Amino acid sequence: MNKKIxxxxxxxxxxxxxxxxxxxxxxxxGASVFLRSGNFxxxxxxxxHQSTEKALKGFLFYFGxxxxxxxxxxMLVSLTEKVDKGIKEKILKQISILNQFYLxxxxxxxxxxxxxxxxxxxxxxxxxxAIKSAKKIFExxxxxxxxxxxxxxxxxxxxxxxx
Numbered sequence: 001m002n003k004k005i006x007x008x009x010x011x012x013x014x015x016x017x018x019x020x021x022x023x024x025x026x027x028x029x030g031a032s033v034f035l036r037s038g039n040f041x042x043x044x045x046x047x048x049h050q051s052t053e054k055a056l057k058g059f060l061f062y063f064g065x066x067x068x069x070x071x072x073x074x075m076l077v078s079l080t081e082k083v084d085k086g087i088k089e090k091i092l093k094q095i096s097i098l099n100q101f102y103l104x105x106x107x108x109x110x111x112x113x114x115x116x117x118x119x120x121x122x123x124x125x126x127x128x129x130a131i132k133s134a135k136k137i138f139e140x141x142x143x144x145x146x147x148x149x150x151x152x153x154x155x156x157x158x159x160x161x162x163x
Contacts, residue, residue, distance in 0.1 A: 018145075018149075026157045029051040029134055033131060049130070051134045062145060094132075095133075097129060
């Protein structure tokens with residue numbers, strides 16, 4: 001199931017670097033939940049996207065990838081197939097939900113002659129859906145870590161957010 005890919009990096013440093021990205025993902029997830037509770041729904045959506053981007057990068061770094069400067073979740077999730085063919089299929093629906101929030105929740109845009117501003121995403125329903133999607137993706141990705149590393153990630157989560 002797990003096929004490790006290491007490029008110019010030792011396994012231990014890849015794991016440490018990946019775990020640090022997972023930990024930052026947890027912080028961003030907590031911010032997303034906090035922002036939703038303060039009725040900052042579009043910002044909550046964006047932070048859920050950020051949490052997922054960092055979880056995906058944490059996963060990829062953990063397995064030896066480097067130089068991940070992409071923000072498009074669909075592009076990042078396609079790289080996970082080099083580690084395990086089934087991951088993308090398990091989280092693609094949630095990835096598609098979150099990917100829309102990267103730009104649209106932060107910048108007013110025109111789409112086919114229609115203005116899409118923050119009010120388009122400024123709903124509690126969107127924030128709740130974004131948070132649920134980010135949580136599912138995170139949980140799926142963490143399953144691929146070695147057991148001791150999974151425990152480190154969940155211990156960090158317990159200290160920083162209510163999981």
